[in-house]
Amino acid sequence: MLRVKAVDKSFGEFMAVCQANLSVGKGELVAVIGPNGAGKTTLFNLITGQLWPDRGKIVFRGEEITGLPAYEICKRGIARSFQIVNIFPRLTVFGNVQVAVLSQQRRSNNIFSPAQNLAIGETKSILESVGLWDKGKNIAGSLSHGDQKILEIAIALGNEPELLILDEPTAGMSPEETAATLELIKNLASNRGLTILFCEHDMDVVFSIAQSIMVMHQGRTLIQGRPEAVRENREVREAYLGGE
Amino acid sequence: MFRGIIDPKSRGLIGAILVLLFILPPILPRFYTYILALVFVTSLLAMSLNLVLGHGMIFQFHHGVFYGVGAYTAALILAKTSLPAWIGFVAGPIAAAVAGLLIGSFCVRLTRLYFGMLQISLGSLIWAIVFRWYSFTGGDDGIHGIPIPSLISSVNSAYYCILVIFVICLVALYLILKSPFGSTLEAIRDNPQRCEAVGVNVRRHQLMAIVIATFFAGVAGVLFVVLEGSVFPDLLFWVLSLEVFIMCLLGGWFTFAGPILGAAIMVSLRTFVGIYTEYWTLILGIILILLIFFLPEGVMGYFLEKLKPQVKEAAEGGAN
Numbered sequence: 001m002l003r004v005k006a007v008d009k010s011f012g013e014f015m016a017v018c019q020a021n022l023s024v025g026k027g028e029l030v031a032v033i034g035p036n037g038a039g040k041t042t043l044f045n046l047i048t049g050q051l052w053p054d055r056g057k058i059v060f061r062g063e064e065i066t067g068l069p070a071y072e073i074c075k076r077g078i079a080r081s082f083q084i085v086n087i088f089p090r091l092t093v094f095g096n097v098q099v100a101v102l103s104q105q106r107r108s109n110n111i112f113s114p115a116q117n118l119a120i121g122e123t124k125s126i127l128e129s130v131g132l133w134d135k136g137k138n139i140a141g142s143l144s145h146g147d148q149k150i151l152e153i154a155i156a157l158g159n160e161p162e163l164l165i166l167d168e169p170t171a172g173m174s175p176e177e178t179a180a181t182l183e184l185i186k187n188l189a190s191n192r193g194l195t196i197l198f199c200e201h202d203m204d205v206v207f208s209i210a211q212s213i214m215v216m217h218q219g220r221t222l223i224q225g226r227p228e229a230v231r232e233n234r235e236v237r238e239a240y241l242g243g244e
Numbered sequence: 245m246f247r248g249i250i251d252p253k254s255r256g257l258i259g260a261i262l263v264l265l266f267i268l269p270p271i272l273p274r275f276y277t278y279i280l281a282l283v284f285v286t287s288l289l290a291m292s293l294n295l296v297l298g299h300g301m302i303f304q305f306h307h308g309v310f311y312g313v314g315a316y317t318a319a320l321i322l323a324k325t326s327l328p329a330w331i332g333f334v335a336g337p338i339a340a341a342v343a344g345l346l347i348g349s350f351c352v353r354l355t356r357l358y359f360g361m362l363q364i365s366l367g368s369l370i371w372a373i374v375f376r377w378y379s380f381t382g383g384d385d386g387i388h389g390i391p392i393p394s395l396i397s398s399v400n401s402a403y404y405c406i407l408v409i410f411v412i413c414l415v416a417l418y419l420i421l422k423s424p425f426g427s428t429l430e431a432i433r434d435n436p437q438r439c440e441a442v443g444v445n446v447r448r449h450q451l452m453a454i455v456i457a458t459f460f461a462g463v464a465g466v467l468f469v470v471l472e473g474s475v476f477p478d479l480l481f482w483v484l485s486l487e488v489f490i491m492c493l494l495g496g497w498f499t500f501a502g503p504i505l506g507a508a509i510m511v512s513l514r515t516f517v518g519i520y521t522e523y524w525t526l527i528l529g530i531i532l533i534l535l536i537f538f539l540p541e542g543v544m545g546y547f548l549e550k551l552k553p554q555v556k557e558a559a560e561g562g563a564n
Contacts, residue, residue, distance in 0.1 A: 048441060049440075050440075069445075071440050071444055071446070074443035079441070079442070080441060086435060086438045086441075087435065087438065088430075088431045088434035089434055089435075090430070090434050090498075091434060095431070098427065099428055099439070099442060099444075100442040100443075102427070103428070104442075108428040108444055108449065109424075109428075109449070109452065110424045110425060111419075111420050111423045111425040111456075112423060113423060113424075115424045116422065118424060155442060156442075158442065159442055159443055
């Protein structure tokens with residue numbers, strides 16, 4: 001479904017991503033792991049158009065999307081959440097998700113009908129599925145960190161993506177919140193049939209839910225394969241797991 | 245279309261204000277009727293700016309240009325052609341919107357402060373043309389004695405004309421802000437990067453907002469012609485743009501009606517303090533300093549904040 005081929009990105013002298021390769025099949029739950037600064041977030045930014053690669057190719061459903069603006073990539077069916085909470089702090093929780101739903105329905109430019117009567121059902125069902133419906137009227141900026149991270153995912157769901165990219169969905173969460181979020185991600189994958197690509201620090205999390213794991217080290221792809229294969233790979237152990 | 249948009253509690257208040265404004269002119273001295281009409285015109289200008297400023301966080305530093313373009317277009321058609329007057333009145337806002345589209349399409353490539361700087365330069369260019377082109381625009385003299393249709397040429401009839409158009413524009417602006425377009429604009433204000441990520445073409449959206457805002461600035465410009473019967477290059481000068489900007493901040497730029505309050509304060513200051521001293525801007529400066537320290541959300545923002553617990557209850561009561 002998604003193929004990243006030999007993608008490079010440098011910031012000045014620093015090669016943030018260098019010869020990264022990744023493939024995500026339909027319906028898969030794929031994890032990207034690697035130490036801090038390995039280039040995971042940069043790689044995601046390259047896929048979703050926040051950044052443009054210097055070299056290489058990104059193909060989604062047979063179409064090259066390299067260098068398209070972020071909103072075009074989103075319209076092709078890739079939605080994402082961000083590692084650092086990236087929501088609309090002054091809008092209500094409901095409004096946050098509604099913006100995405102309205103955009104998905106191509107209604108963002110409608111100036112003639114009141115927004116409060118539009119996309120109610122879709123927004124409600126998303127908020128219910130992530131457990132934020134009872135907080136719908138709250139101002140998003142006033143939510144707890146954990147809830148804001150969940151709202152991140154809810155906004156991404158508003159675009160009805162085929163591929164959902166989650167950048168450290170459990171960063172900064174308490175153990176209980178982390179467990180609940182993992183449950184949510186698993187449900188999204190199984191109930192909605194979503195393809196999910198995520199990156200995560202917590203190794204237990206990754207090995208418990210991912211079907212395929214890609215390991216990054218210093219911007220480079222070391223390996224991508226099934227969890228067992230990755231666990232046994234010597235290079236990976238030296239670069240990353242060995243430290244634990 | 246309006247269902248559930250205006251909460252029932254404020255409906256009575258709005259109605260009462262409207263009735264009051266309609267019965268005032270015969271009672272008031274002519275001068276005050278004129279000042280009130282001037283407040284409406286200025287308010288509309290400030291509110292059109294606030295659509296992009298407070299609700300879009302687009303730093304439209306030279307909004308006055310579009311006011312001036314609207315006013316001059318109407319004035320030129322009325323004074324120099326034999327076309328029917330309504331064509332001038334319609335052409336004003338359209339010309340302003342076209343100017344908004346042209347200038348805006350250069351400016352939206354930049355963000356924030358850089359947007360504002362480029363707009364000041366491009367806007368000043370238009371001002372310079374108007375200021376210098378004596379044979380066409382009358383240069384620094386402006387155009388005076390513009391023939392206004394007799395139906396709306398007296399102060400009282402101009403007042404009613406301006407009031408009606410003003411109210412229509414307010415309703416239109418309100419509906420636009422409450423529409424998906426408006427809520428997406430506010431989402432862009434909060435977080436443009438995230439908006440791109442949910443599939444919104446941020447620049448196109450901002451450009452559309454600018455075109456709408458400049459259209460309403462053009463309406464305000466035409467109303468100015470109706471009220472004054474003259475135009476002059478100061479309408480496009482950056483000082484006026486700054487004043488309008490201050491009105492938004494003064495009234496409360498994150499509120500809907502704040503700019504009306506800001507415009508009323510500015511017009512009153514200039515009129516009533518201006519009688520005693522030509523340094524009325526000194527008083528304005530002091531007010532601004534106090535504002536920044538004590539009411540950073542503006543006057544209207546401050547009072548809405550005070551009223552908040554009640555508003556919240558009212559909203560919950562309304563939902564049940």
